[in-house]
Amino acid sequence: MTTVLAESRAQREKQVQERAEAKLRAARSAVETLKQSASAAADDAKAQRKASAKQKVEQLKARIRMLQMSGSADPKLLAQLARELKAAVKMYGGGDAGGGLAAAASGAPTATLQGETASDPAAAADTGAEVAAAPDAASTETASAAEGQKEPGVDQTQSEGEKSEGEKSDGAAKADANPYRRMAEEAQARSLEQARRSAAQQEDRDFLREVRDLANQIKTLAKRAQQQASSNPAQTRQADEADQAAAEALRAVETAGRELGAAGVSLSV
Secondary structure, three states, X not given: OHHHHHHHHHHHHHHHHHHHHHHHHHHHHHHXXXXXXXXXXXXXXXXXXXXHHHHHHHHHHHHHHHHHHHOOOOHHHHHHHHHHHHHHHHHHHOOOHHHHHHHXXXXXXXXXXXXXXXXXXXXXXXXXXXXXXXXXXXXXXXXXXXXXXXXOXXXXXXXXXXXXXXXXXXXXXXXXXXXXXXXXXXXXXXXXXXHHHHHHHHHHHHHHHHHHHHHHHHHHHHHHHHHHOOOOHHHHHHHHHHHHHHHHHHHHHHHHHHHHHOOOOOOOO
16 A cells, blocks of 8 residues: 555656646746747847838939939038938948938937847846746645645545646657757758848848949049039038048948958958
């Protein structure tokens, strides 16, 4: 009789431990889901910022084309276009987009490209999950102690619900322990992530090259303005400012290229 009770108690304790492990796996899964949600939100903010920068550049391209077609080279306007172009580059790269773009009246959301430096909600969630797992462990020990103190006369038969939950825990453990399935899923995830990054890097290169070309076009127009204003000191100064602003836009392109180059982006100038 004593042996039967001991075996029954050991079985119950095993089931309680399995339920606790299942709860812990569920908590870890919830934390991972929260991390993915936070990452997706950051990616969305980055995509919105880049889209706004692209839209701004398209507007600037149209204005520069109009200047080229008209044959005019207003140095003051050229300087303004160059500054707005520089602001668009900074917005795209996640730099000082807020201040520069406010001057350009873009109103786009700001974010940080190289991994957001704000507090990580996923990390906080991870801590919360660990705290939440602690009461589960405590309740497991309490349940084991309480069941171990049952009187011999109490029915020690397992309920159907306990059997079912134990079987589910065993099935989940076996699924987690399947190395081939896990390796295939990880390989697929890596392949998809690599394809996504490659597409994003090509998008960055195309944007930076286009901005670089526009900045060079502004410099060409500024040189023309300098020649036309050779006899007007005020216009000469404005033309010089336009040329300098275009040079600053080119430097912003170079800076953004280096920053994005940390993720594998190279920009040939």
